[in-house]
Amino acid sequence: MADPKTKFLVVDDFSTMRRIVRNLLKELGYTNVDEAEDGAVALQKLNSAQFDFVVTDWNMPNMDGLTLLQTIRQTPHLKHLPVLMITAEAKKENIIAAAQAGASGYIVKPFTSATMAEKLEKIFEKMGKGAVA
Amino acid sequence: MSDFAGMEELLQDFLVEAGDLLSGVDNKLVDLERAPDDRSLLNDIFRGFHTIKGGAGFLNATELVTLCHLTENLFDKLRNGELEITPEAMDVILAATAGVRDMFGFLEQGVQPQPADPALIGNLRQALAGELGAGGAAAPSPVPAPAPVVATPAGSEPDWNLLFNAVTGLPVAVEAAAAAAPARSSEEVIEHAIGRRATDKPGSTAPVGRRDTEKARDNTIRVDTARLDQVLNLSGEIGLTKNRLNALRSDILNGLNDTETLHALDVAVSQLDLLVSDLQNAVMKTRMQPIGRLFQKYPRIARDLARNLGKDVELVLAGEETEIDKTMIEDLSDPIIHLIRNAVDHGVESAAERRASGKPEKSIVRLEARQEGDHILIMVADDGHGMNAEKLRAKAVEKGLITDEEANTMDERQSYNLVFLPGFSTAAQVSDVSGRGVGMDVVRTNIQKLNGSIEIRSQLGKGTTFIISLPLTLAILPVLLVRLGEQPFAVPLSMVREILPIEAQHIQEVGGRATMVVRGEVLPILTLATMLGWPQERPPEYGVLMHTAELSFILAIDSFAGREDAVIKSLDDFRPKGVAGVTTLSNGQIVLILDMKELLGNAGEFRGVSRSVLLQGGAALPATV
Numbered sequence: 164m165a166d167p168k169t170k171f172l173v174v175d176d177f178s179t180m181r182r183i184v185r186n187l188l189k190e191l192g193y194t195n196v197d198e199a200e201d202g203a204v205a206l207q208k209l210n211s212a213q214f215d216f217v218v219t220d221w222n223m224p225n226m227d228g229l230t231l232l233q234t235i236r237q238t239p240h241l242k243h244l245p246v247l248m249i250t251a252e253a254k255k256e257n258i259i260a261a262a263q264a265g266a267s268g269y270i271v272k273p274f275t276s277a278t279m280a281e282k283l284e285k286i287f288e289k290m291g292k293g294a295v296a
Numbered sequence: 297m298s299d300f301a302g303m304e305e306l307l308q309d310f311l312v313e314a315g316d317l318l319s320g321v322d323n324k325l326v327d328l329e330r331a332p333d334d335r336s337l338l339n340d341i342f343r344g345f346h347t348i349k350g351g352a353g354f355l356n357a358t359e360l361v362t363l364c365h366l367t368e369n370l371f372d373k374l375r376n377g378e379l380e381i382t383p384e385a386m387d388v389i390l391a392a393t394a395g396v397r398d399m400f401g402f403l404e405q406g407v408q409p410q411p412a413d414p415a416l417i418g419n420l421r422q423a424l425a426g427e428l429g430a431g432g433a434a435a436p437s438p439v440p441a442p443a444p445v446v447a448t449p450a451g452s453e454p455d456w457n458l459l460f461n462a463v464t465g466l467p468v469a470v471e472a473a474a475a476a477a478p479a480r481s482s483e484e485v486i487e488h489a490i491g492r493r494a495t496d497k498p499g500s501t502a503p504v505g506r507r508d509t510e511k512a513r514d515n516t517i518r519v520d521t522a523r524l525d526q527v528l529n530l531s532g533e534i535g536l537t538k539n540r541l542n543a544l545r546s547d548i549l550n551g552l553n554d555t556e557t558l559h560a561l562d563v564a565v566s567q568l569d570l571l572v573s574d575l576q577n578a579v580m581k582t583r584m585q586p587i588g589r590l591f592q593k594y595p596r597i598a599r600d601l602a603r604n605l606g607k608d609v610e611l612v613l614a615g616e617e618t619e620i621d622k623t624m625i626e627d628l629s630d631p632i633i634h635l636i637r638n639a640v641d642h643g644v645e646s647a648a649e650r651r652a653s654g655k656p657e658k659s660i661v662r663l664e665a666r667q668e669g670d671h672i673l674i675m676v677a678d679d680g681h682g683m684n685a686e687k688l689r690a691k692a693v694e695k696g697l698i699t700d701e702e703a704n705t706m707d708e709r710q711s712y713n714l715v716f717l718p719g720f721s722t723a724a725q726v727s728d729v730s731g732r733g734v735g736m737d738v739v740r741t742n743i744q745k746l747n748g749s750i751e752i753r754s755q756l757g758k759g760t761t762f763i764i765s766l767p768l769t770l771a772i773l774p775v776l777l778v779r780l781g782e783q784p785f786a787v788p789l790s791m792v793r794e795i796l797p798i799e800a801q802h803i804q805e806v807g808g809r810a811t812m813v814v815r816g817e818v819l820p821i822l823t824l825a826t827m828l829g830w831p832q833e834r835p836p837e838y839g840v841l842m843h844t845a846e847l848s849f850i851l852a853i854d855s856f857a858g859r860e861d862a863v864i865k866s867l868d869d870f871r872p873k874g875v876a877g878v879t880t881l882s883n884g885q886i887v888l889i890l891d892m893k894e895l896l897g898n899a900g901e902f903r904g905v906s907r908s909v910l911l912q913g914g915a916a917l918p919a920t921v
Contacts, residue, residue, distance in 0.1 A: 177317075177347045179309040183354055222346050251350040273353035 171196045174205040174219035174231065175249075180272075184218055184249065187276045191283065202226025206234060209241055216283075221250035221257070229264055236265045245286050249274075299408045303355065308516060310351045311403060316589065317344050318400070322393055322596040325386075329599075332381040342371035348396065356408070360399045363412045366420040367392045379426055388419045390600075517622055519582045527582065530575040537571060540564045576772070583623075587665045587674070588616025590625050594636055594663060601640045608647060608658045609640050615665040620672050624746055624766060628674070631739040635676040635762050636661065638736070643678035643760050653757065655679070670768050671790075677761040683754040685711035692720060712752035716740040744893070747773070747788070749844075773864050775879070775889060777857040778840060780824055781833065784857055786879060786889040793841040798852060800835075805907040812850055814841060823852040826905055827895045828874070835911050844893060852910065862889060 171193055175181045181198045188196055197214070199205035201223040209217070217235065221228040228248055235241045245267040250257065253271045261269050267289075268282045300307045321344040328337050349364035367389065373379040395416055399409035411417075544561050595611045602609035620628075644659040651657060662677040689703040692714045698706075706714075714720055718737040743750045748766035767773070767790065775786035796814065803810050803821065810821045821839060825832040836852035862879035876891035 176343075177313060177351060179306070179313050179351050180347075180354075182309060183306065183351075220350075222343050224340075224343065251346060251353065272350045273356075 167192055167194055169193055169195060169215045170213065171216045171218060172199060172205060172208060172214045173197070174199045174202065174217065174223070174228065176200050176220065176223040180220065187279050188218075190276045191280050202228060202231035202234070205231055209235070209244075214244065217244055217246045218249060219246060221248060221252060221261075229260060232261070232264045232266055245290060247282060247286065300355065300403075300406055304406075307355060307403060307406070310355060311400060312516070312518065314348045314351055315400060316592075317348060318393065318396060319589075319592040320344060323592055325390060325393065326595045326599050328381070329386060335375060338371055338375035342368060342375055345371065345396075355403070357399070357403065359409045359411045360396065360403075363392060363395055363399070363417070363420075366417065366424065367396075370420060370424050373424065373426075379423075385423045388416070388423050391416050392420060517583065517585075523578065523582050526578045527575065530571055530578055534568065534571045534575060537564055537568045541568070580621075580768075580772075581619075583621050584619035585622045585625055586616060587618050587620050587625065587672075588613070590629060590632070591616050591663060591665070594632065597633060598636055598640055598661060601637060605641060606646070607640065607644060609644055610658060610660055611636065612660055612662045613664070614662065618665040618667055618672060620665070620766070621768070627742060627746055628764075628766075631742050631764070632663070632674070632676065634735050634739050636663065639676055639678040639680070639760070639762075643680040645681050649681075653681075667768070670774065672766045672768060674764040674766070675761055676764075677759060679759040682756040682758055683712055683715075683752070683760050684756060688712065688714050692717065695719060708754075709752070712754055715752070716750075747790070749790075773862045773879075773889070774859060775862045776840065776859050777881075777887065778824065778838075778851070778853040779855045779857055780828070780830065781854060784881070784885070784887050785824070786860070786862055786887050787840070787842070787851070787892060788876075788889070789859055791842045791844060791892055793843050793848070795856065796839045796841060796850070798836055798839045798850075800911050803907050803910065808906055810905055810907040810910040812839065814850075817848070819848055819850050821850045821852050821905075821910060822896075823905055823910065825852075832905075832909070842892065844896070847896075862887075864889060 171188055173181050173184045173188075173196055175184065175198075178200070181200075185196050185198070188194075197208060197212075199208050202219070203226040205217070205219065206226070208214070217231075219228040219231055226234075228250070232246050232248065235244055235246060246265070247268045247270065248261045248266045249270050249272060251272045258269055267286045270278060270282055321341050324337050324341050324344075328334065328341065331337065345364045345368040349361050349368060352360040352364060370379070370385070370389065374381060379385070392412075395412045399412075402409040541561075541564050544557065544564060547557055548561070591613050595613070598609055598611035639661045644661065645653070645655075647657045650659065660679050662675065664675045664677070666673055685706075685708045688711045689698075689706060692698045693700055693703050697714070697717050697720060715736045716739075720736070740750050743764055743766070746766055748764055751763045751765070752760065753763065754760040774789040776789050776792050777784050777786055779785070796812075798812070798821070802812055804813065805811070806818060811818050812821055813819075819841070823832055823836055824830075825836075834854070836854055838854070838856060839850035839852050840856070842849055842851050860879075860881065864877040864879060866877045867875065874891055874895040876889045876894075878886055878888055880886055
């Protein structure tokens with residue numbers, strides 16, 4: 164059911180982590196994946212090419228994941244993009260901040276491809292509904 | 297057996313990247329001691345631990361996660377101004393960093409790390425509670441404790457707005473639904489929202505690797521893709537040129553030899569020439585790594601050491617971007633540590649002595665790298681009291697390493713080099729830091745193994761500089777081709793200073809040995825023939841002035857055939873004494889590359905020949921008498 168054409172942008176400053184996420188996505192059948200090492204680079208990429216989904220880390224130099232999320236939501240041609248936050252923070256404030264900023268989902272490290280699949284499914288499902296409603 | 301079956305690749309990536317991060321953190325900690333309020337430093341360090349924690353979680357390294365988590369929390373409070381850095385807190389932080397590094401050590405062996413020292417964890421918790429030194433405070437539980445079991449009924453993904461309302465209680469977008477989310481269940485909602493499940497076993501779906509390395513490191517190299525692209529591009533070009541040459545060959549074999557064909561051949565061959573040397577360069581570059589990766593671990597070592605010794609020393613780095621062959625980086629690590637320890641321990645004076653001699657109390661040790669021509673220079677310089685040649689000689693005589701006579705003929709440079717003798721240690725008292733006399737000789741041996749050399753410059757009262765000189769790469773060795781009769785031999789060009797004609801009237805005999813005076817310096821003449829154990833058939837015509845760490849001498853030869861960049865092929869199973877390897881000349885001839893140091897050892901204490909033997913030629917070896 165995974166649409167292999169869905170284009171992902173994985174944002175993380177730790178390349179090992181980008182690789183982990185990329186591998187998990189591949190396991191789920193998503194092979195169209197690009198990477199960015201921080202929010203600023205991610206924005207550049209988002210502005211210069213068409214992406215369908217953003218998976219971002221929270222804590223990064225230059226521009227962190229929350230700022231990236233907020234910027235995406237404030238940019239007319241990007242604001243529809245689903246954004247999945249991945250972070251090691253399980254604190255309440257963080258989750259609230261993410262929700263407030265309009266995150267489509269939130270995963271705490273470490274996680275498995277099953278968790279990831281579940282999250283993605285939920286997000287796609289909701290997007291589908293949103294389109295109908 | 298590895299605890300990381302199926303995750304080796306991930307583990308390797310993690311170790312390389314997290315190792316770099318931790319070294320960065322170490323350096324920033326040293327900076328932080330000087331600027332405890334620097335928010336951006338605190339932020340960077342926080343992020344370092346945070347990132348390591350995130351990666352460690354995927355490796356199931358719970359103990360590492362716990363340690364990083366506590367340290368990260370501490371930095372969170374520090375950067376938010378909730379806590380302030382105290383010297384005690386700094387010690388705990390440094391101990392935690394060391395703990396993390398220890399755990400990396402376990403991971404390198406493919407073993408899950410042991411829990412950190414409970415005392416360290418206790419201290420961290422106390423520091424977190426802002427009461428370091430006081431009794432145990434309530435500490436936050438280390439994060440990925442076994443995840444609470446949360447039932448996951450189908451289709452129960454929380455509505456993010458609802459969640460928001462539930463956990464904040466803020467009257468944003470108040471709907472009837474808000475009331476339905478009682479505060480008590482908010483934890484559960486969150487637990488659910490973040491999607492952690494009891495069944496999550498992070499390792500189980502990690503990328504599969506087939507390598508069963510016990511020591512999970514260092515067989516890999518990270519290469520800038522631009523450099524790989526260049527290699528690819530060049531090999532493509534070479535393929536095209538090869539096709540062109542193939543076509544030309546069939547033309548020529550078919551009898552075509554007009555000027556046009558020959559010109560085309562000429563062009564193709566010179567193009568190939570250019571491309572191959574470009575390719576060699578490009579391939580070499582893939583092995584080159586910035587030396588900064590090696591340097592960055594030293595400031596911390598220098599700091600800890602200086603603190604132990606009660607000195608104030610700053611290690612200043614320069615030229616971190618200088619690139620050097622990866623294998624050399626690994627082999628340089630220990631020698632440089634030794635030189636830095638030496639500088640901090642012996643080179644630099646105590647604060648009191650420095651004050652007395654009018655120097656600033658803080659001493660600077662400089663670690664610098666730079667490229668000079670086809671060599672890399674690495675310098676470790678201190679601003680301490682310098683070396684005393686007189687004392688060094690006395691010490692060496694006392695230890696029976698040299699005779700009085702030898703001591704008297706030594707100049708300053710030779711005296712400094714005494715520290716490289718096995719068994720030499722200048723510290724009157726052996727400290728636990730350095731000064732056991734095992735070390736400097738090992739440093740030199742290791743540097744020489746890399747075809748490099750080490751040199752000492754020192755000025756009394758001003759400081760000492762150790763200069764390591766290394767070839768850019770180990771694969772290509774510039775050589776001078778010399779001849780003995782018709783037989784060519786290659787000697788490393790790095791040792792050659794100049795080539796002189798040997799004329800009878802300039803040869804003098806000193807102590808029964810032939811010598812020559814070159815610009816005021818008396819140099820022994822050693823004949824290559826004698827060194828190799830060949831008969832000297834005629835008087836040698838040329839001398840090559842050669843220079844090693846211990847001595848300068850003139851190598852007498854019959855003639856020379858120019859220089860060449862030799863690609864060294866080592867003789868794996870068969871290694872005659874004095875031969876470093878072989879190389880093939882452009883005309884296809886095979887030439888032995890001489891290992892001068894070994895030959896000198898063979899030549900029995902720089903044994904020379906007498907003037908008459910040298911000039912007569914035909915005179916046989918000492919055996920005749």
